[in-house]
Amino acid sequence: xxxxxxxxxxxxxxxxxxxxxxxxTLIERHKHKIYNFIYSKVYDRDVTEDIFQDTxxxxxxxxxxxxxxxxxxxxxxxxxxxxxxxIDYFRKNKRMPKFDNSxxxxxxxxxxxxxxxxxxxxxxxxIKEALKQLVEKLPNDQKEVLILRxxxxxxxxxxxxxxxVSINTALGRMRYAIxxxxxxxDKYNIVLTN
Amino acid sequence: MAELYIENFDDTELFEPKEETVNxxxxxxxxxxxxxxxxxxxxxxxx
Numbered sequence: 001x002x003x004x005x006x007x008x009x010x011x012x013x014x015x016x017x018x019x020x021x022x023x024x025t026l027i028e029r030h031k032h033k034i035y036n037f038i039y040s041k042v043y044d045r046d047v048t049e050d051i052f053q054d055t056x057x058x059x060x061x062x063x064x065x066x067x068x069x070x071x072x073x074x075x076x077x078x079x080x081x082x083x084x085x086x087i088d089y090f091r092k093n094k095r096m097p098k099f100d101n102s103x104x105x106x107x108x109x110x111x112x113x114x115x116x117x118x119x120x121x122x123x124x125x126x127i128k129e130a131l132k133q134l135v136e137k138l139p140n141d142q143k144e145v146l147i148l149r150x151x152x153x154x155x156x157x158x159x160x161x162x163x164x165v166s167i168n169t170a171l172g173r174m175r176y177a178i179x180x181x182x183x184x185x186d187k188y189n190i191v192l193t194n
Numbered sequence: 195m196a197e198l199y200i201e202n203f204d205d206t207e208l209f210e211p212k213e214e215t216v217n218x219x220x221x222x223x224x225x226x227x228x229x230x231x232x233x234x235x236x237x238x239x240x241x
Binding site: 020023024027031032035036039045048049052053056057060061064065 | 218
């Protein structure tokens, strides 16, 4: 028995005449092409689903109003509707309020990443290394106090006990250590910044 | 012009609409009635 393929034009004509089943056949016949056409533009399944639905709502309204006049070109007509809806979708999206940095307000000033990024981490490491080398150049007594205070986070009372000097001497050594570090930094124009 | 919308389009059947979407469309179609009165058209959605 020979299978007879009903043309789109005939199905459209039947649908306009009140045969609802014809619409089901048309959707079944072309749904993959239309759906994947939309998806190839928007790359979002939910948006594709919405546009696919809106496309057929337009198709139905046009057909039921008797405004369809492209006999034999049903699929290109539907594709054109889908394409226009995709354009509408992108237009609407473009109009949606978005933050940009063209005004005084900078969104990144309030949502900045508090963690260090790779570049900042690298710079911080370089600064630490440079500072370590400078500390190494200090006289031993100053270097000892500075390391205990800054790196070991010890109090001057604990430092004085550990090094066997008075608190005032420890404070003095710390003061000279910082002065000497500043001198070296100024002398060689070393920039320590993050 | 019409062919522009279908040419170069890969017809691989990757995705298809959800069944509920298709059902919604079919139900919408059944519910929609267009009533013409003089030069006016009214759309009615009947349950």
